[in-house]
Structure formats: structure tokens, C-alpha cells
Amino acid sequence: MANSKKYWKGLEQLNNDPKFLASSRNEFPEELPVDQFLGDKETLENSSTSRRDFLKYLGFGVAAASLAACESPVTKAIPYINKPEEITPGKANYYASTYYDGNDFAPILVKTREGRPIHVIGNKESKLTKGAINSRIAGSVLSLYDNNRLKNPLKNGKATDWKTVDAEITKALAEGKNIKILSSTLLSYSTKLALSKSAGEKVYDIQGNFKGVKIDTNFVEYDEISYSGMLDANKTTFNKRAIPTYNFEKAKTIVSVGADFMGNWLDTPMYLNDYAQTRKPDNDWMSKHFQFEANMSLSGTNADVRIPAKPSEYGVIVANIYKQLGGSVDAPAANANLESKIAAAVKALKDTKGSSIVICGSNNKNIQLIVNGINQLLDNYGKTINIVNHSNTKAGDDAKVNALVEEMSKGEVDVLFIYGVDPARSIGDKFVSALSKVKTSVSFATKENETSKLCTYVCPDNHALESWNEYNPVEGCFTLQQPTISPLFNTRQAQESFLKWSEEYKTVSYYQFIKEVWEDFIFPENGVLSLNFNEHWNKALHDGEICFEKPQAEALESTTAFVNATGISSIKIDGASFAGDFELELTQNASVGAGAGADNPWLQETPDPITKVTWDNYVTMHPSEMKERGYNTQLGEESPANLISITVNGKTIDSIPVVAQPGQAKGTIGIALGYGKVVGNMTEPTGKNAYPLVENKDGVVSYYVGAIIADVAGTYPIAATQTHQTVMGRDSVVRETTLATYKQGDKDAYNPEHKLATHENGKTVKKNIKEFDLWKAHPVENIGHRWGMSIDMNACIGCSTCITSCNSENNVPVVGKDEVRRGREMHWMRIDRYYSTDADIEDKSISGYRKMEDPADNPQVVHQPMMCQHCNHAGCETVCPVAATTHSNEGLNMMAYNRCIGTRYCANNCAYKVRRFNWFNYLAYDKFTEINPAQDDLGRMVLNPDVVVRARGVMEKCSMCVQRIQEGKLNAKKAGTKVQDGAIQTACSASCPTNAITFGDLNDTTSKINSEMNHNRAYRVIEEVGQQPNVYYLTKVRNLENNEA
């Protein structure tokens, strides 16, 4: 058929109408009125559609203008011109690195997003720490974005450029005869070499030999928290001025005398995970931990037996233990109470010879010698204590520091480099006046500090997250630190500066330098692996840590070398109390430490694990002694602390608040060091610098001093996140038992199920609470995922790392002291701390309850992490009028911030009080400008882009890191597998140094969480209320006999 047209538009087309054919050649079959609106004035005026067009244009114009006005212009986002290969927007990169600030050491993993480091966790692959960090390390990422960091080199306090500084310092080095370096303990061979190369080998002679480093007297290492006495003792005992490594994993008995090894003693992150392994009551054995101490420390709160003792008694305790173990020492008699506890400790030690650890926090050489003697008698060396693969993290020598200060004050030092320490603050006036006699002083502070203010030059160092380095924390182990971002400011890594000032390495970058050092010195050690250097280097950089086992022969040799008694029998221990009203033990807070966290708003707002006080240091005193003196022991929003002044050796802190600390040894007080720095843009320093109270005893620094106190008029508001001290006998909140009871195996004795009486067939029967249900169950049991969490209260030590980590992950705003005092901290997770009481908890009368409010004199302590319990029958969900909080089909209690209108009904009806309300616009309101880092452009860079920043007036709470769950599910989907158990970690579970927090899928019968949920120790907090939480707690078990205190 010629006619191929099957379809036609009309009869005209079918019939090939000529008119149609003519018009079909045109694009538009009808004439368009183009001339009418594009024509000349006349046609325009005559146009019939001009008014309509005008209205169209007007309408379009208004719509376009208003649309354009709706969206504020984005000016700060600049797209990549060339996208870096490794960066995919929306995907996080993790880099293995190392944290070391002279005080804390830990291999870490840095999470970066779009090139910005935003989160720090421990490196779980690390053999040294097994992934443990502390809250200071978790919070360190914020200090990178501190707007008050030095942004340029300074000369006499004025900004200058690197060229000037380099020229002048090089000149000073050439002219100077006596060049000294005062630095924190340097773990890094490259750093030491760089320092030496810089000053034309003047600083010290390395002889190109990495093993036999001969440290010249010009080089002074200084630990702000001194372990000099212990190092000296070890020098005497082992002929090695080093700190041993402790293997707590094998320690069946731990006796600590004033050493807070879980909070702030030596290499804490290396101990925590090992310690937690020994606290599992289901294992064959559980460690028994005795803690003699004055202040209530984290270790004390976790000890099975905690014995309050004065610092002056530490020596007596140690000597008596030594004597009772068969050693010969002149030990003064301990008082009766101590005597019985010492005997108990000694008995436990004797029973576990070769698998115990005795440590002491004293910086007194003699006491440490006796401790070494004890461990030797107990046969612990080579078993639980390793002096061969010793730790290098502390090497400071107080005698050398004193000598340097002496030399400086005589005007004999020409050039002084100060790296990693702030001696003007920690040594004080003595150093300040000596520094004024030094011709040229150079500080490498990242942020202005008390020393840098006095220095001729400040050559600001990079932040650790902007720097390369290599560390040798423990003999045989090396770790690498790699930058995760380019320097934000015009700063230069100190080592780089040193190289710049050297003759030989002027043009070498520190990265190249490290690589060379690594190749020359560290790579040859690597006898086992058959990799070439580049492969080795890449593996080391990827893993962040590389460890070589030391030959066993050397280890044995070292332990036998110690057999000769080191004159312990001639030591005289002076058990006399210190002069003054109280014995003061200077300590450190878990989140501020020696000062690293003192200017970090996250860490200031992380409450002290024991007192729960934020944003201040204070004197801790026993409540009964406070009552005798008429001080307020019960802090609150409108119940401020009393002030006192403290005088030690003529040095006075004018006024400092007193806070009650149950369990504080009577006759003693404690103050945390490290405070007194200015946080953020605040004008006043936070807390008081207590370093001036430190005493120099026999050439070493002592943190145990006699103090005179006096009342000061006025009161001082204290911001504590928890003001009630005891659990009021509520055993469905906290469950604890003794190992003896637990081992008997009767679950009802330690973790009874809740029973409810009900009527059935006219009879009263008791039925399990789980059988009563007002609501229909959510269809999540055994369908899909059901996320849940379990928290082992035996493993949780209360360190608060999870709090800081959660803040970092979830963009939790910092609200400052005044708001915390008002009970408005925004923390999504908290750690509840309860003291035991001496009152009868069965006496539920008015007076009984009143007595229960008072903690015991020396209470047992429970740490209970608390966050949203993701109840299956959540109180919050039913009461929200706009359904802003709902249940997900994976068992999560969700919060739709956008929908929330802020009635706070959900928070009122939350039995766990975990919901947090945005009382203000923390991002803009001027009350928070000084303290909330998210108010400045730089500080905002730390925000996690996966988590929305909440607006004013909405409720927020723990989401169980739903963004991570989503990511984990997507990864599994891409990989085509099920979500593997352990693949998803919440911020808290990932950061927990003791793995106390387990997150997982309750529906996955093979998961760890599933087995913990069905564990005999598992219970849910206030389960009888019937909200069916998805968070399980494992009953705390103390290693005690039933009649033992």
C-alpha cells in the first residue's frame, strides 16, 4: 500500500488537504504573535495581549524574586576543582595515628570527613592499648579548631613572619654558647635527632647511633606530672631509668597505694582494657583489687576493697606489705584499721605470687624502691611487670630540671628552647624569674600559655592532627603519627623548625626526615617481616603501630639482674603526718588531666566521674569534716559551695570552693591540677592553677603536702550534673552482688525477676512482670533488625570517655557552667554515679529515706552509663501531641526534630530522664558565644556532617547513633551480606576502653548482644514500670566474700 499513514491527525491530513500541507511545513501551524511583543511601539500598543503578558511577566518576576529570596546564598562552600582521589563527599576516611602530648599516649584512629578530622577513637588493632583512650584524647580533636591558637610566629609578643624568626634564631644559635632544650618527654627518635641536628649538633651528640643515644646535659626532659622518684628508684633497682610496662591482664591481685592507674597514673590507656579482662565474673578467676588512697579516685571507685589512707601513710603501708611478705625494712606500725586491711592484701598477694601487681603513686624514691622489692618478692617481674619492654612515655628528671633553672637564674643560658611544656605555669615563679635571665628564649606553644608570653620568640607548633611524627612508647614498639589536615594557620611543626635551623637538613621536610630515620634505625629492627622498606613503611603507616618482640633471653637476664637487694633494709620510712591542718594530695581530673583538657570546652563540660562537677577544680574533703567546719555538703543549683584558702609552704590559693567527697580519707583533702586556663573566648580562667602548691622534696616533685586552710567569706556556685548521691535503695536501678553470691549460681539471689501479684481463678498468683502488657507489642521481635545495647557494669569504670566521644559524634552543644548548674547540660549520655549508704535500705520510712540520702563514710561506688533506653513501650512516644517521637520498625525510639514543637511532655514522662531540651539557640545566643565552639566558623568545622545540629526549642536525645546504623546497613547492602555482628558501633561503644558497651542486633541470635541479653546478670533498669527498654545492664559483681566490706 502506498498510503503508509495508519494514524492521522484529522481528515485534512488524511485527505492531503493543500491548506494543511502548506501549514505543515511550518514549525508552528498557527502564526505566533511574535511581532506583537517584539515589534515596535505601535504594534506593541495595538497588541491585544500586552496586558496579559505584562501580568505574566509580573507574576513570574514576583515568583522568581520571592523564590530567590527564600534561599540564602551559600558563600562558604567551594566545590573541588580537582577532587582528591581519596575523598568522596559523604564518606568518612579513617587514618591511623598516634596521640602523645607528653602525658597521655595512645594509638588512635582519626575520622575525617571531606578532609576535616572530626572524631578520634582508639586504634583497636593496637597491641599496646587495644584501642583504649581516655576522654582527653577523644576530645583532642576540638583543640585543632580552637580559634585562639597562635596563627603566626611571634617576636616579643608581636606577630612576625617565619623568615625573620628563622634568621634571628639561626643567628642566636650560632652565637650562643650555652644552648638548652627543655621539653616534655620525647618518645621520638626523629624529634631527638631533629633537635640535635638543628643546633649544629651542639644540643647533643647522637653519633649516628640510635641505640646508644648519649643524651647531653644540654637536653632536659621534664614531665609536668613528675615520676622522677619512681624513675630514680628503677635506675637503682634495674640500672634502667625507665617505667616498666604492667600486664594487668595476668594480675589476679592488684594492690595500689595511691596510684590511680585507671585515671591518671602513667600509661593509663595501656592498662584499662587488660584490667577489664580480669573483671569478668564468668571467667575462671576474677582479679581482686585493693586500693589504699586519700582522694577518691577512679581506681578507688572500682576497687573491690578501698581503704582510705593519708598520703603520709603510703610509705607505712608499702613498708608493712614488704615486711609481711618477708622483706626486711624498718616499717613503722600502721594504725589498727590499716593493719587488718594490709594483712588481707598481703594474704591475697601471697596466694597469687607471680600473678599480682603492687604499685604506688608516690614520687618518693625510697617508697618506690620498696614497691620494687615487693614485686620482686612476689616474683612479678617478667610475668606481670616487664622492665625489659619498658615504657618510654615518662623520662623527666626533676634534678636536671632544678639544675637547669639554677643555671638559667645565674644567666648562664644563652638560648633556651621550650617544647611541649608550660614551666611558667607548672614550676611557677622560680622559673619565671630564671627565664628573664635567658638571652633568647623560644617557645613552640600551639596556644599562648604562661611561658610563651615570656619568651622572645614563639614558633607555634602544628596541632598534633596536622603533624608527622614517630614514637617509641614502649621498647620494641613504634607508632606513627600522620597529619589528617593541612596546617590551618601559619604554623610550623617544631621539628620542622629545628631542621630549618640546622645546617645539614635545611631543605629536608620532617616527613622525609622521619622516613629516613625509620629506614635507618627502625626498619632494620624488623627482622621478621620480609618486606621491602616501602611496603613496610606503608604497612606501618596504615596500621599506625608496629611491635617487635624483644628476645626472651634479655628479659630473663634483666629479671635475674635484680636479685641483689638494693639497700631496702636500710630505708627508714617516716610515717609522721605532714604539718598543717590537712594532708593535701594533688591529683588530676579524668577529663582535664595535667592541663591538656583545661582549655577544651568539651572536656570542661565532661563531668568529673566521681564528684560529677564540671567547669571547676575544687578542694575535696570528707563530708563529716566539712560539717564540723560548717561547710555546705549538698551542692545544688542554688546551694553553692563554701570557699576556703589553702596555704602550702607559704604559697596560697586565695579562694577555692570545697566539695564533699565521701570516702576521702579523714584528715586529707585533694585538689586537681591542670586547671586555671582560659577556655574559648572567656575572660576569666576556669578553676585555679594548683601547681604552685606542689612541693619539691629531696630534689623531686611531691604531690603530697601539708596544707593550712582558712575560711574565706562568700560562696561559690558549683555546676554538677548530678546532685543526689545515693540510689535510695532502689535495687531495680542498680544491681550489684558479690562474687561469692554470684558463684553460688542462684539468680534470684542477685538478679531476681520482678513478680506481680494477680488473680487467677480466684487465687492470688505471682507472675513475671514480662507477662503484663498494656500495649500491643511492636512488631520487631524476630523481624528484621532490633537494635539494642548492653552495658556491663563490671567492665564500666566510669572514665567518661564515652561522654566526650558521644558529644563529638552527635554535635552535642556546649552550654557552659551556668547552664550546667541549672541542670541543663545537653549530654546525650551520662554516667550516673551512686555511692552506697550506711543506712538500712530496707527501712522505707520517712526517717529511713532521709538517712539513705547520706552516702557512707567510705562508700562503694557504682558507675552506670545512662542514655536513651529506646523503650519498646516508651512513655515519651505516647504523650507527644504531634508524634515527633516515634518507634522505628528496628526497635529504635526516634526523634523527628523538624516535627517537634517543644512541649517537653516527653521529657517529663521519661522515666530515665535522658531527654535534653534546647533551651536556647546555642548556635547564636550571646550567652554561649564565649564557650560554645560551634558559634565560630572554625569551631563549627568539628561538627559531624551526618548529624543535624538541633534548633532552639526542640527535644533531643540519644539516637543510638542512627547515622552509623544507617551507614552500616548500607555497607552491608553494598557488600551483599547481612549486617555482621560488631560491624556497627555507636560512638560510646567504639570509644569504651574496657568494651563495657555492646551494641548490636537483638534479633541476631548469634550476636554478642543477644547472648548478653539472655545472660543471668542481665536486667533492665526499672523494668517493673513496663516500658521494655532495649538497653540491658549486667549486674555488677564485686570480688568480695559475703561478709567482707
Added chain:
Amino acid sequence: MHKEAAIREPLILGDDVTYTKISNDVLATIEGKTTKSWKVLMTIATIVGLWGVGNILYLIGVGIGTWGLNKTVGWAWDITNFVWWVGIGHAGTLISAVLLLFRQKWRMAINRPAEAMTIFAVFMAGLFPLIHMGRIWMAYWILPLPNTFGPMWVNFNSPLLWDVFAISTYLSVSLVFWYIGLIPDFATIRDRAKSPVPKLMYSLLSFGWSGNAKAWQRFEEVSLVLAGLATPLVFSVHSIVSMDFATSVIPGWHTTIFPPYFVAGAVFSGFAMVQTLMLIVRKVMHLEQYVTVKHIEYMNIVIIVTGSIVGVAYLTELFISWYSGVEYESYAFINRFSGPYAWAYWSMMTCNVISPHLFWFKKLRTNLAFTFFMSIIVNIGMWFERFVIIVTSVHRDYLPSSWSMFYPTWVDIGIFIGTLGLFSVFYLLFLRYFPVLAFNEVKSILKSSGEKYKNMSDEDFKKLHPVKK
């Protein structure tokens, strides 16, 4: 020998009362010049009210953090004030609707001012749930409005949503009821008005009321129907408000006794507030003949009865908290009367439970000064009742780690005082421009017997009605 039955004491006192006098007395404030005392009171009330408005604007501008609330105590003065004002708003409808159904004619002298009080109190009450929201600009989300936000709908499980319905229904029915009652009175004012502007205004307000018999018949019918509608609302509103607490899991809130207990408390506080207002109004506006000691005494009797119910409820709560054997419940109540807020609890007990029983003495319940004093005491007590329920329950609930105290800020206090000011502004405007008594209804209870004339001597009669010569 014939015996006359004892005659009830008349509801309107005085021999000289005539229909004209009633109109004149009631309308004196409307038709007369603005008095100085009114101006002074209005100025004070306006200043206080504006202070409150300023505080509210500050609150909305800065955030809920300007109140003293914290992570543990999420509601305090806001919801206390809300429940307090709603409670006060109970008396009006109770008087006008329930007493109408029971044919209690004495209500006629007080129902208008009581209803006005109800409406203004509910205005004040409604303010608090709005301003207590973190994001008041999203307040319309609590209404079940069809929307394009996606599948977003209100949560019908939430008692807060029930509140929205309960309060708005109550307010609209009360408003209509009140206004219908006002129509004949507005018409009278219209008819008497001399200058054009008021005449126009009142003729608009009176909806063209003609006053014919059919109109009156319909008026009565509508009143009865509305009374029938309003009566269940009297009980539902506060029952539902109480469910905000009763349906929660918080010990001290989670109490099934709440609905009747709250209703009784509301009537209790409502009558006290009527007393406070009426004692002033009758004095200042010279309405002693209409609002008599008898009325005051009746209302005091209601206060004794409801006060006793409230007292029983308090004691029942205490008993049940012990009898339940629930640790948290019993502690909540032990804490109430012996904890840090014991002073609030005992203030409440004294004001609400002990003091009303003084009204058993006739001398006291007919003493106006004492009644006024007591009405203030009861209002204070009822404010504390709500504070005690809300704050002392939630400040120490399940986990002792979160226990805290609540301290009000000046914004908390300022807004509460401001609502007193705003309420007074509304009330003063009502007194000045609206007929304060339902005088057309009052006329229906005016006794027009010849008793007076029967006992009158001729002389006196002639004096009273001089015959024109």
C-alpha cells in the same frame, strides 16, 4: 384565724427596688462617666499586663531557658498556671449551667460576672500551653489540619492533644452561652443610650433583640440547651487536664483519682475566685442589694463541700501510695510531705484542707472580710496544689541521679503576674462596658408582693405616693 406561710428571704434585698432601679443600678457604670478609681485600677492592670506581655515576648525571643526549668523538671510554673487558670474558669459555667438546670435562682445575681471570669480565665489558661512550647511558631501543628508535610498527623494518644480539644470546646461553648445571655441586656442599653456611638455599638451587639415574648421564649430554650451542653463540659475539661498527669508513668502523676479530684479542686478554686471578684464588685458598684450575704454564704458552702472533697482526695492519694506497695509511688508522697518541697505541700494542705472548715461557723461564712481573706487563701492553696503535683512529682522520680530542684526565674514570675494583670484588664473592661449583672433576668426574681404596703400606715403610703392635686 388565718396563717400565712413563712416567706423566704427575698433574693433581692431592700424595699425600694423597682425594675427601673435595677436597670439604673446595673447600668450606672456603663451610662455614667468613667470613675477615677476605675482609671487608676485600669492603669495598674495595664502596666502589669504589659509587663507580662513583655516577659512573654522575651521568652519567645530568647527561649524557654529564660524560665527556671531543667532536664528533670520540664514543666513548672507554666503548667501550674495553666491548670490554675483553667480551674478558676470552672465556676462560671458551673453556676450558669448546672445551677440553671437545678433551677437555683440565686445564681442570677452572680452568673454573669462569674461567666466573664470564666472566659477571661480560660484566655489566660490557654496562653500557657502556647507559650510553653519551644517553638510556638509551630503551634498550629497540634491541630489535626490536613497538610502537605507528608504523612504527618497529630497523635491522638497524647493527652496534650485532648487538652486542645477540651479547652477549645469549653471556651467556645462558654463564650456562646455568655454572649446569648448578654443579648437582652445589650438591647436594654441600646434602648436607653442617648449618644449615637454607644447606641450603634450596643445595637450591633444586641443583634436586633426586640424583646417580644417569642424572643424571650427562644432565649429561654437556647439557654436550657446550652446549659445542657455546657454541663458535661464542666466535668470533662478538668478531667482531661488531669489526664495530662494521670496517663503518665511518673509517680505522683500516675494516679487514677485525678479526674474527680481535679474537678472538685477546680470548682473549689473557681468559687473562691468568684468570691474575690464579687466582694469587690458589689461594694464598688453598690450592688449589695442584688449580691447579698446570702449569695456569699451559699458560695462559701460550696467551698466547704468542694474543699472537703479535695481534702479526701489528698488523703486518699496518701493512703493509696502506701497501700500500693510501690516503692516509687510511696516515696513520691513521702517526698511530697517531707522532702525539699514540704513547705509547698503544707501550704497547700493548710490553705485547701484546713482553712475552708472555718466556714462551718455561720458567723465566719457570713463575714465578708473573712470571706474575702479566705478566698485569697484558697486561691493560693490551689496554686500550690498544682505546683505540688507537677514539680514535686517530677523533681524526684525514678533515677536518683537526675533528681533536682526547680527555682523560678523572674520571667516565670513575671509572666504569672502579667496574666493576673491581663485578666484584670479584661475584667475591668467588662465591668465598664458590659452589664455586670444579668439584670433582665434579675428582674424576674424581684418580689412584687403587696406585703410592704399591707403593713404600711396610710401616712407612710401617702408620703411614698403623694397624690397630685
